[in-house]
């Protein structure tokens with residue numbers, strides 16, 4: 304299909320009643336140089352993030368999902384300005400923060416906080432919980448009303464920890480409790496945006512549900528906006544309002560949760576989701592076809608030409624090798640970068656599928672969804688409810 308006809312099927316990116324975004328990212332790029340030799344000359348670059356554009360609206364949760372190495376963490380570090388972008392633009396509340404220096408970023412740091420994956424290594428083992436959670440006050444020169452100790456104890460209660468444990472050390476807490484300490488620290492300065500990088504993937508499945516529900520509750524109580532990065536689609540499904548699917552440094556699909564799960568449009572999204580068991584009792588006994596992608600993810604040092612997914616896509620045609628598809632809205636609330644989307648008009652009809660594309664997937668024997676869900680132990684994440692008083696896990700001594 305010509306450029307014109309692509310535009311014909313595309314719909315405007317945002318309707319006029321969309322709220323002003325809290326965060327706006329335009330064509331964000333991060334290339335890590337690879338240097339060699341005595342002179343440390345740059346010989347290549349890892350194209351970790353290669354042209355991301357998206358908005359995050361106030362009060363929403365944007366989930367970011369994709370295979371390991373697709374650039375999710377790099378994206379999280381770029382939008383919190385822990386990394387300097389190679390190109391593009393990051394705007395927070397309408398202000399360009401792309402290249403702000405340390406001192407200019409300081410006031411912004413209050414508003415944008417990050418929660419890290421590993422609650423074991425992200426807390427200093429020599430510091431008490433009180434010191435850890437109060438560190439942001441010191442760094443920002445903030446004197447909370449009622450004093451630091453009182454505020455820290457309030458934060459500990461807020462995340463479901465015993466405020467009396469102010470003087471304990473991280474090793475005296477379980478994994479889930481340590482992640483709660485990390486959350487309390489991130490919330491100390493009353494941020495507007497919290498970027499959580501794999502916040503539960505280091506935790507036991509039963510504890511994951513409690514931390515996910517805590518994040519949910521805190522969002523309601525404090526009006527937080529989240530960007531949650533995870534490789535686990537079941538966690539992403541549970542927490543997100545909208546979801547960005549990344550592949551090799553690019554967003555291939557960006558859609559609201561319902562559209563993405565009910566009718567994924569990018570073949571990569573479809574493949575990712577077909578591998579995930581659905582813990583829905585109403586679908587017990589439903590058989591589904593599983594798409595197994597063959598081969599490894601190509602190197603981000605020299606990503607494939609055209610559409611980066613074409614080397615593993617069963618729908619790839621000649622145009623996919625040569626022309627990069629734009630991320631465009633093909634349905635309300637659903638943007639996709641694909642010449643041959645699923646559940647939507649083909650953007651380049653008439654092209655014939657490449658011979659190698661036919662070999663790029665394997666269709667696995669249908670599996671019974673509910674059985675697979677149970678095997679993955681994943682139902683716990685979706686179904687678990689934290690009781691009102693948020694009981695704590697037992698402290699590992």
Ligand SMILES: Nc1ncnc2c1ncn2[C@@H]1O[C@H](COP(=O)(O)OP(=O)(O)OP(=O)(O)O)[C@@H](O)[C@H]1O
Pocket residue numbers: 335349350351369370371372373374375376377378534603
């Ligand atoms: N500091 C760095 N220097 C060089 N390459 C890097 C650096 N940080 C990340 N990369 C590379 O950038 C690519 C994207 O990494 P990133 O950690 O952002 O991916 P990810 O999707 O978060 O993966 P994971 O889920 O495994 O953390 C990878 O190929 C990684 O090796």
